[in-house]
Amino acid sequence: MVKVTGDWLTQPQTQAVCAMLTDAGHQAHFVGGCVRNALLDAPVSDLDISTDAHPERVMELAEAAGLTAVPTGIDHGTVTVISGRIPHEITTYRKDVETDGRRAVVAFADTMVEDAERRDFTMNALYCDAAGVVVDPLGQGLDDLKARRFRFINDPAQRIREDYLRILRYFRFHAWYGDAAEGLDADALAAIATNLAGIEALSRERVGSELIKLLSAPAPEQAVAAMRQCGALAMVLQGVDDRAxxxxxxxxxxxxxxxxxxxxxxxxxxxxxxxxxxxxxxQRKRLAIYRDHIGTAEGAGELGYRHGADMARGILLLRAAMLEMPLMSGSFAAVDHGAAATFPVKAADLMEAFPGRFHGRALGDALRRLEALWIASDFTADRAALIDAS
Structure with missing residues (x-):
């Protein structure tokens, strides 16, 4: 018997939601990311519960238990029950009736097996009860999770045609949870390569969200390289090069x-x-700063002063990776020095020191010139010296 543990499971608010269903004779099993992550000792965030109770019944039971129920996706069988400010997404067992690659027409199912068969990946089709006992209805998820082997459920092409976003989710989940030594599943990659056109049907918001989640994985380079090799990367972004x-x-x-x-x-x-x-x-602003400063001549200190320490360090790393420039010893210390510096001269200082001399564009030009001198002094020139240099 395999069990999961964790505060997310044993907290009274969550146990109350499970009891709300089981005390009324219904099933209540956590499913998907919370079970997967708990088994991998990864953080658990979203709490998804599957049940044989229909959504109207879930609403009724929640009200009787004094809990808040929100019909967030009631047409698809999902009700969000809030217990102690903790949201729990409760979804009735479902099976797909019709899909078009973006949306699915679903019908309520009677069994966990039917519900599992419509899910995307084997390690996402693991369930556990309120005691943490894990159920693997398809008999594949636990073995694949133990091996960090990321696979589609049953026929990869069929899973993809049900929802083309699963192409990007496959690479994202492999980057986060797959075994790099195991590599990516050949059947999955073949199915992806023959269904790439489906990416064009996805909203760009969904594509962008998945891509950023993929790139935020600790080591996404293998998954991104596989995207390039099968043609998926070019479908998402034009003219990209993942060598850096x-x-x-x-x-x-x-x-x-x-x-x-x-x-x-x-x-x-x-x-x-x-x-x-x-x-x-x-996000767009940060992307522009990174790209605009990769090829500039600004030093580490000036980058820190103008963009903050974290952004400046990132620019230095991008320069080293993309331009094959060495990351100089002490460059991060220079970034911190610049980030902590405050330009000592204000417009009022020049106007007071030179009445009538500076105004409008001339005042701005003078401040920029003094700022450049101050940066060139490694932020050491003081206010009096800079005003004298005016």
């Missing part, structure tokens, strides 16, 4: 830099500025 990704990941690990999906997206190059991937404004 592995060196960048290596440098991040050497310097204890946290993984950053946007920094790694910058390393792929291409023409994508984030609009086509529907990235957030903040």
């Amino acid at each position: 990704l592995a060196p960048l990941v290596h440098l991040e690990q050497q310097t204890d830099m946290a993984a950053d999906g946007i920094r790694r997206l910058a390393a792929l190059g291409g023409e994508e500025d984030g609009r086509g991937l529907r990235l957030s404004n903040e």
Whole structure:
């Protein structure tokens, strides 16, 4: 018998949700990411529960138990039950009736096996009850998870045609949970290669979200290389080149830099500025800073001063990975020095020291010139010396 443990499972709020169902004679099994991650000793976030109770019954039971029920996806059998401010997505066993690669028409199912057969990957089709006892209804998930072998359930091509986003999810999940030594499943890659056109049917928001999640994995270079080799990467991004990704990941690990999906997206190059991937404004801004400063002559200290320590370190790593420039000893210390520096001269200082001399564009030009002198002094020139240099 295999069991999972963890505070996420034993917390009273979650046990109350399970009891709400089981005390009424229904099944309640956690499924998917929470079970997979618990077995892999990875953090658990989303709590998904599968049940034979229909959504209207779940709503009724939640109300009777004094819990908040929100019909977040009731047409597809999903009700979010909030217990002690913790959301639990409860979904009735389902089976696909019709799919078009983006949306599915589903019917409620009677058994866990039917529910498992419509899921995407074997290690995502693992269930556990409120006591943590794991159920592997298809008889494949536990073995694949133990081997870190990431595979589609049954026929990969059929799984893909049900939802073409599974192409990108396959690479993303392999990057996070697969065994690099095991490699990527040949049947999966063949099915992906013959169904690449389906990527065009996906919303760019979904594509962008999956890509950033993939690139944020600790070591995504193998999965990205496989995407390139089977043609999926070119379907997602035009004109990209992943040769700098592995060196960048290596440098991040050497310097204890946290993984950053946007920094790694910058390393792929291409023409994508984030609009086509529907990235957030903040993500697009960071992507632009990374790309705009890879080839500039700004030193480490100036990068730290202008963009902050973390962004400046990222630019230095990108330069080293993409331009094959060495990461100079002491460069991170220079970044920190610049990031901590504050330009000592303000507009009012020049206007007070030279009444009537500086105004408008001339004032801005003077401040920029003094700032350049200050940076060139390694941030040591003080206010009086800079004003004298005016």
